[in-house]
Amino acid sequence: MEIKVTLAQTNRTRPQDSALGFGNVFTDHMFVMDYSKDNGWHDARIEPYADFSVPPSAMVFHYGQAIFEGLKAYKTPDKKICLFRAKDNFERMNRSAKGLCIPQIDVDFVMDAMKKLIKLEEKWIPETLGTSLYIRPTIIATDPFLGVRASYTYKFFIILSSVGAYYADGLNPVKIWVEKEHVRAIRGGMGEFKTAANYAASLFASEEAKKNGYDQVLWLDGIERKYIEEVGAMNIFLLIGDELVTPILNGSILPGITRYSVISLAKKWGMNISERKISVEEVFKAHEDGKLTEIFGSGTAAVISPVGEIRYGDKVISIGDGTPGETAMKFYNALTDIQYGKAEDTENWLEVIG
Known part of the structure; x- marks a missing residue:
């Protein structure tokens, strides 16, 4: 399928890197294509970033068929443009599409379209x-x-956004609220798919957590309400003794690309890494016994996010000394060094596109 290109008439300027937040600065162009039963995916085009004309009766507004992905392009010190495990994102998108009865995309085609869009928008890639x-x-x-x-x-459609660090105050430990009353997803539902509905389901508890001074919500399983699953914007890892634990994928947890990367590096480094069920009671008991030394999250936006405090009902525990833990920093440095071309990519996760 040919990709038609229509260039924007204006030439905007990207804000200074120091002024960038997250998710509010958009580039000049976007990629779009449409689907119909008769024509399949068609009318592929790169066009100026603009509002869509969508009828009020569009089914996405009423029945929630909406899926998305999140990934990044980086500039290396020698000015190369790199993508990190991008194909994995589109393959996961197809799994989400299947779960929501949405037609599959041609992964190779949308990868090529995305690369073409990124190259057109190269000036929007910050370099800090x-x-x-x-x-x-x-x-x-x-x-x-x-x-x-x-x-x-x-x-x-694919839109692009120049972003600064996900946490504007730096890689400081965040505070996590364990949700006891509300459920985000259950096995057999849509928890393993990256769909808008999962994020909508998390908002009420997230707002309650913020009112109480906490940054994010740690969800428990929706059936027994005892096993930890994931945080709203990231998967979770716990260092208990010499065991690095992350909840096993059970159908209600998003299979994170960064999660896979952490697990792969942990195995390569010879760490005792476990994917298993872990209850919130086990977490608090491990802290009581002095065995819980680190907790951190993993995700595309923040890469690695250290956790410094957890609240579960009336129980509050602190992890570490208020600074990022050694293990969290080891993963953060290893992943970002690969992403920004500062270290050899021995895992073949990086793709240079220009």
């Missing part, structure tokens, strides 16, 4: 360590229909 070009591929249902069924038409 910790900054990047955030990439948001999305699919929404567009049928103008108020009956409950899978849509017959869809829109796929």
